[in-house]
Amino acid sequence: MRSADDAALRQMAKAWRADVPVFAGGIHATLATEDVLSVPEIDGACRGEGELAFLELLNKLDHNAPIEDTAGFWFKRDGEILRNRRRPFIRDLDSLPYMDRAAIDYQRTIDVNNDLVTTMVGRGCAYECTFCANAQLKAAGTGMYVRNRSVDNALGDLEEMAGRFHFQYINFRDDNFSWNRPWVMEFCEKYPQKYSWPFDCFSRSDTLDDDQMRALKEAGCRHVFLGLDAGNDRIRRDVLNKHTSAREMIDVCDKLNRLGIKAVVSNIVGLPHETPKDFEDTIEVNRRIHEKQVVFSPAFGAAPKIWVFVPFPGTPLHEMCAKEGWLREVPGDFRIYRETHIEMPQFTPKQIMRAYRNFRFNVYKRRHPFWACIFRLYDTAAVTWVMERIPDYWFGQVRRFFAAISHRLRPAPTPAVH
Ligand code: SF4
Numbered sequence: 001m002r003s004a005d006d007a008a009l010r011q012m013a014k015a016w017r018a019d020v021p022v023f024a025g026g027i028h029a030t031l032a033t034e035d036v037l038s039v040p041e042i043d044g045a046c047r048g049e050g051e052l053a054f055l056e057l058l059n060k061l062d063h064n065a066p067i068e069d070t071a072g073f074w075f076k077r078d079g080e081i082l083r084n085r086r087r088p089f090i091r092d093l094d095s096l097p098y099m100d101r102a103a104i105d106y107q108r109t110i111d112v113n114n115d116l117v118t119t120m121v122g123r124g125c126a127y128e129c130t131f132c133a134n135a136q137l138k139a140a141g142t143g144m145y146v147r148n149r150s151v152d153n154a155l156g157d158l159e160e161m162a163g164r165f166h167f168q169y170i171n172f173r174d175d176n177f178s179w180n181r182p183w184v185m186e187f188c189e190k191y192p193q194k195y196s197w198p199f200d201c202f203s204r205s206d207t208l209d210d211d212q213m214r215a216l217k218e219a220g221c222r223h224v225f226l227g228l229d230a231g232n233d234r235i236r237r238d239v240l241n242k243h244t245s246a247r248e249m250i251d252v253c254d255k256l257n258r259l260g261i262k263a264v265v266s267n268i269v270g271l272p273h274e275t276p277k278d279f280e281d282t283i284e285v286n287r288r289i290h291e292k293q294v295v296f297s298p299a300f301g302a303a304p305k306i307w308v309f310v311p312f313p314g315t316p317l318h319e320m321c322a323k324e325g326w327l328r329e330v331p332g333d334f335r336i337y338r339e340t341h342i343e344m345p346q347f348t349p350k351q352i353m354r355a356y357r358n359f360r361f362n363v364y365k366r367r368h369p370f371w372a373c374i375f376r377l378y379d380t381a382a383v384t385w386v387m388e389r390i391p392d393y394w395f396g397q398v399r400r401f402f403a404a405i406s407h408r409l410r411p412a413p414t415p416a417v418h
Helices: 003-014 027-031 033-037 051-062 106-112 134-139 151-164 181-194 210-219 233-239 246-259 276-289 316-324 334-338 349-364 369-378 381-389 392-406
Strands: 044-046 073-077 080-083 116-119 169-172 199-203 221-229 262-269 295-297 301-303 305-308
Touching: 027 033, 027 044, 027 134, 033 044, 033 073, 033 080, 044 051, 116 151, 151 181, 181 210, 210 221, 210 246, 221 246, 221 276, 233 276, 246 262, 246 276, 262 276, 262 295, 262 301, 262 349, 276 349, 301 305, 305 334, 305 349, 349 369
Parallel strands: 116 169, 169 199, 199 221, 221 262, 262 305
Antiparallel strands: 044 073, 073 080, 295 301
16 A cells, blocks of 8 residues: 555556656545655646546646646645645536446456446445545545436446446445435336346445335345444444444344345454454354355355455544554555554454454354355465465356355346346
8 A cells, every 4th residue: 555556656657658747546646645746757646536637637738738736636846745726526427428448348357257347326425434535535625525426327327338248237336325315216216127137235224224225125236235344332433433333234234134135244353442352243243144144245255244454544543553653564465455554452463363364254153154164264364375366257256156155056137128
């Protein structure tokens, strides 16, 4: 995330000709702008939404006009950082074209993900959990941060994809698909009139009511990804600024399961101020949620999900860890969620890694001993090492195999466009 990423950025930037200016954008460039600009090869960084900011910058470059006052961008000048004003968030997402997926070999991306297509219907999240990038992303612009495309416009994106690519499932990657109740109800009414692809989405337990859950089921939803993050109330409330209750999470998961929607619960281990005893609450809440079923989803893989806490630069928890002197060097690759990056006295790195590797075993061992043994093996360092080296396609096949077993070899539904 930090030094190793800087090296990667430098390498990418160097690949361009020396006279081509290089601009960074995205979440890291927004949250850790000064770090990104400290890379000598980077000329500027876009903070927040890039579509209009970058368009303005390109138009200026095209007309040989000065770019230094482009809103939304920070630049380097004479060793100083030039911080331009923030831009308003794009209010009407329907005014943006759909993502140009043809710019890459998108069919291959779908194929290696087992016929799964990933898309978003909106932007932003209304909450401010301290480990997440959303609060800082929200601060990078002005105006309304949480927005959706209109339902018809979102369905139009799917129609366009259907005309270009072959896929069988959809994964809506919005941070919280259910934040806007009337939108969800309209979507669930219109979607099945046109499509029958099963879909998965992300949500929050306090934004899902019974009607929404029923409507999602009827529309074809098969998995809902929910963040418990920590089973301990003190950690969730005081450290994560997440004001949902474990009881509510259990209730929502039970309701989803009764409807035939599988809840994929996400958890974090090694949070600031967390103790091994606090983490036992996370195991306990997951045990209760998975009393009746094991979840292994083609879209999300093995569940419940478990991540090792990563202090993202720019977030309140990164600040907290820096203040306490807990930060360790963070590698810049995808294993960052599988290694611990902080060193706390009350929950040592060794204890954190042991808790991480044994988590699913501990969740399933009482009610589902067979699966507990499978996960004991699946979560070992040796298997992780091998999995990381398996090409994406074969990794997808392994996931699909386990998902098929967990669905009791039930064949996948055949989707169709009406
Ligand atoms: S609810 Fe989820 S997406 Fe929203 S701020 Fe919290 S962690 Fe981030």
